[in-house]
Amino acid sequence: MRVIEIAVGKDLKPVSDSWSRLADDAAPKAGEKVIVPLARLKSGDNQIFAAAKVGVEITGGDAVEDLKPWIDDLGLVVLRFGTFKDGRMFTAARMLRQRLKFTGDIRAAGDFLPDQVVFMLRTGVSSLEVADEFPLEAAKRSAKAYSVRYQHAVDTQPVAYEERARLP
Amino acid sequence: MYIYDKFDNTVVNERVADFRDQVRRRLSGELSEDQFRPLRLMNGLYLQLHAYMLRVAIPYGTLSAAQMKKLAHIARKYDRGYGHFTTRQNIQYNWIKLEQVPDLLGELAEVQLHGIQTSGNCIRNVTADQFAGVAGDELDDPRVISEAIRQWSTFHPEFSFLPRKFKIAVTGAARDRAAIQFHDIGIQIVRGDNGEIGYAIYAGGGMGRTPVVAPLIRGFLPKPELLSYIEAILRVYNRHGRRDNIYKARIKILVREIGAEEFTRQVEEEWALLRNEGINLPAAEEARIRKFFTPPAYEPAAKAAGEFEAQRKANPAFARWVETNVHTHKQPGYGIVTISLKPVGEIPGDATADQMDAIADLAEKYSLAEVRVTHVQNLVLPNVKQGDLFTVWQALGKIGFADANAGLIGDIIACPGLDYCALANARSIPVAQEISKRFESAERSALIGPLQIKISGCINACGHHHAGHIGILGVDRAGEELYQITLGGAGDETASVGQLLGPGFKADGIVGAVEKIVDIYLELRNPGEEFLAAYRRLGPAPFKERLYASH
Numbered sequence: 001m002r003v004i005e006i007a008v009g010k011d012l013k014p015v016s017d018s019w020s021r022l023a024d025d026a027a028p029k030a031g032e033k034v035i036v037p038l039a040r041l042k043s044g045d046n047q048i049f050a051a052a053k054v055g056v057e058i059t060g061g062d063a064v065e066d067l068k069p070w071i072d073d074l075g076l077v078v079l080r081f082g083t084f085k086d087g088r089m090f091t092a093a094r095m096l097r098q099r100l101k102f103t104g105d106i107r108a109a110g111d112f113l114p115d116q117v118v119f120m121l122r123t124g125v126s127s128l129e130v131a132d133e134f135p136l137e138a139a140k141r142s143a144k145a146y147s148v149r150y151q152h153a154v155d156t157q158p159v160a161y162e163e164r165a166r167l168p
Numbered sequence: 169m170y171i172y173d174k175f176d177n178t179v180v181n182e183r184v185a186d187f188r189d190q191v192r193r194r195l196s197g198e199l200s201e202d203q204f205r206p207l208r209l210m211n212g213l214y215l216q217l218h219a220y221m222l223r224v225a226i227p228y229g230t231l232s233a234a235q236m237k238k239l240a241h242i243a244r245k246y247d248r249g250y251g252h253f254t255t256r257q258n259i260q261y262n263w264i265k266l267e268q269v270p271d272l273l274g275e276l277a278e279v280q281l282h283g284i285q286t287s288g289n290c291i292r293n294v295t296a297d298q299f300a301g302v303a304g305d306e307l308d309d310p311r312v313i314s315e316a317i318r319q320w321s322t323f324h325p326e327f328s329f330l331p332r333k334f335k336i337a338v339t340g341a342a343r344d345r346a347a348i349q350f351h352d353i354g355i356q357i358v359r360g361d362n363g364e365i366g367y368a369i370y371a372g373g374g375m376g377r378t379p380v381v382a383p384l385i386r387g388f389l390p391k392p393e394l395l396s397y398i399e400a401i402l403r404v405y406n407r408h409g410r411r412d413n414i415y416k417a418r419i420k421i422l423v424r425e426i427g428a429e430e431f432t433r434q435v436e437e438e439w440a441l442l443r444n445e446g447i448n449l450p451a452a453e454e455a456r457i458r459k460f461f462t463p464p465a466y467e468p469a470a471k472a473a474g475e476f477e478a479q480r481k482a483n484p485a486f487a488r489w490v491e492t493n494v495h496t497h498k499q500p501g502y503g504i505v506t507i508s509l510k511p512v513g514e515i516p517g518d519a520t521a522d523q524m525d526a527i528a529d530l531a532e533k534y535s536l537a538e539v540r541v542t543h544v545q546n547l548v549l550p551n552v553k554q555g556d557l558f559t560v561w562q563a564l565g566k567i568g569f570a571d572a573n574a575g576l577i578g579d580i581i582a583c584p585g586l587d588y589c590a591l592a593n594a595r596s597i598p599v600a601q602e603i604s605k606r607f608e609s610a611e612r613s614a615l616i617g618p619l620q621i622k623i624s625g626c627i628n629a630c631g632h633h634h635a636g637h638i639g640i641l642g643v644d645r646a647g648e649e650l651y652q653i654t655l656g657g658a659g660d661e662t663a664s665v666g667q668l669l670g671p672g673f674k675a676d677g678i679v680g681a682v683e684k685i686v687d688i689y690l691e692l693r694n695p696g697e698e699f700l701a702a703y704r705r706l707g708p709a710p711f712k713e714r715l716y717a718s719h
Contacts, residue, residue: 085206090327113207138189142186146179165450
């Protein structure tokens, strides 16, 4: 697996990553950055916060509102796509940014298509966890495929009607 | 009509380039068919029984003459010389080669046409009243907000992978010609208590295997807030719509399972938060779009009126056509012409390239260069002077499209059925053809009056049989095509789902059964009573008893 950083208007960039998934019931080592499932976060197991940083992984059926009590303490939210057809993660990402005001890393993981990167960028996803054979070139193209936006989402670039309003 | 500016053109051109790359990756094997499928569907490309089928969007049913000519050109160059106008105001080409699709889309983009979101689990091409802007009974032009919805929904980053497809329809008139209550969201332009324009919102309607008439979830929504409200509906649906079973994934199932009241509560709760997140359309953009739909400078009418009267008197066939196919225009002296794409014995909704060209020419000469597509698979010339009607009628006769049957028994909707479709259980086109032949007589169909027959070749109901006054559903019973009959469906403002009458009929018996139903109606109707009204008064019993007594 590798991690790719994504940001509006920037090239996709493979980055080194120091997050690791914490085994069930294991305690984090000092200085470790650990990812736990939502259930563990909700279980009230406070020993996970002994880690240097805590991240959480959610899946399609999870409600992002459930992250609210910990939102300021989380460094990462992993959105796991069960299948690329499941679009719930686009809502999750957007709500994390706009409702929960989450400023940490939002990482897409699981089964998604490089062609979906364009939508991820616009809903607030900031990194991808992908298999080594992931077609990075196709994802790069997707990220740059569209220069006009018709609706506001998380990205802050002007949408078409704002661009029009600026025309002389 | 709306003309793309550089931003709209850029979107369509970038889409062509993006899809060209996706096709290349599919052809090289980089993309599997399973991965390519949602990508091609979002661009209207299906893999059918014999070939690829491309569905081209005609947003809210409005076409320029130049666009119609391009559609004719596409039919000639990339298909077998014809196209098929659908029940969602789109056109489909049935014999498309995958490797040619990028070039085809490039040609469409030259006239601001595309296949964006005509399929797939996304917000589909928005539909509207085909008489928008010219009907006398509308409060406001539905094309303005339809265009705003078209833009808002295009490549929506949050709603491009919904549980299932999502269809929105808009009407500006109380008389619903867009079947809004059978849509995922139906929008009716209404007046509020102080006379201000706003919207009534219906949600959770649909056809398919579970037909549902949409409940009204908001009686009045202030005009500036439409986009945030429908965004709230979409968000509730995207989060909570079922994804475990494709047949239960439409919003209608969610609304039914949690109840309209609870669904509405969730939408209102979401909307209270969303409405301040900058989603609504700014007034300046609304005004910009509205300018494109400024009524044209109509000519003062009266001068040709006398001639028009004389032509009707002298020519009963023309008079009959005017009676059925010309709708009252809001501008005195003009008429709205419905071009029936249902000639006796032909395929409903099909038009050849030559016919499309001829219609484009007529639009240029006689209808301010505009054509509309209706959700009952007909075309409309929205702005014809009464003095030109006779000429237009004669010209339509030359291309075989002068049948005086709009809204009558021959004006049948049929899905492509087993002749084309990979999902179908039975043929629908031949049934439509046989029925129209049986009721060939214009006098007889005029006597029968308004009667909508709608035929689907499978439970997915693309032929809208649930909304047919007489609905016909093709099913497969142990390898044999059988046709079930439903009665009393309606897709207008009195929307209702047709009721199954009884066991199905074989292919050789279905036309006779329809004829029998018509005969029973003619016998039992009150003077002037239309079929739907008579059925609603009589109920199924007299039809059932007599139809199956002799069966």
